[in-house]
Structures are given as C-alpha cells and as structure tokens.
Amino acid sequence: GRAGRAREAAAWLFQMEEAGLKPIAPVYNWVIAACKKPPNPDLAERVARRLLGTQQMPNEFCVSTLRQILGPERFSALQAEIPLLHRAVAEVEQERRRQQGRREEGSPERRAPQRRKGKGKGRGPDKVN
DSSP states (O other), rough: TTHHHHHHHHHHHHHHHHOOOOOHHHHHHHHHHHHTTTTTTTHHHHHHHHHHHOOOOOOOOHHHHHHHHHHHHHHHHHHHHHHHHHHHHHHHHHHHHHHHHHHTTSSSTTTTHHHHOOSSSSSOOOOOO
16 A cells, blocks of 8 residues: 555665765655655654654655654754754745845836737637638
C-alpha cells in the first residue's frame, strides 16, 4: 500500500548515502513529500535532518511540505534547533514577499490594462455567412 512507499523511498535514499553517493536536494524533497499521505512525521523529520546534514538548502516545496507534515509546533522546534532550516525558511519567505511585490506592481490598480488590437476576442477572423 501507499503507507510503505515513503519507507521504501527512504530506504533507497539511505542506501544511496551508505554507498557513498551524494543525492541532490530534490531526491530528499521527494522522499519528504512521500511522507505526506499517509502522514509520517517521524520519517519526514529524519529525512529532513539528513538533507540538512549534507548542507544542502531545502527549497520552498520542501519547506512547505515539511511544515504541513510536522505541524507548526514541531516544525518551529526543528527550525530553532537547525540554523540551516531557519535560514531556508527566511529565504523562502523573502522570495515569497518579493514575488508578491511583483504581482502587486502588475495589478490593475497600478497599471492601465492593455487592450488587444483588432476585432473580437482573439479567436480568429469573424465568420461571414
């Protein structure tokens, strides 16, 4: 069943590490994401700790997925314990604010809408009977 898929994915990841391979951050992200349904917060945290132990920075997807799986209290405790996770969260939040600012700059209140040239709604020439 699906419950075993996260454990199976983690086992493969851990075997890669033990064999001397250095999985990239997205591999860890996928294993963490596999811990979402059904929820397996213990395994998700274990994989996150291993990712952070490689000094690789988790991306926004990983941070948000981990936050959902662990819940706010456990996520905050982990973030307080591991400076790299704290830094990753800060970078994700900074990027989110920057993107939000870009969307607001392009919002209709600040910029006049651009109209298309020509007739109709861009669906091609009008039909004539």
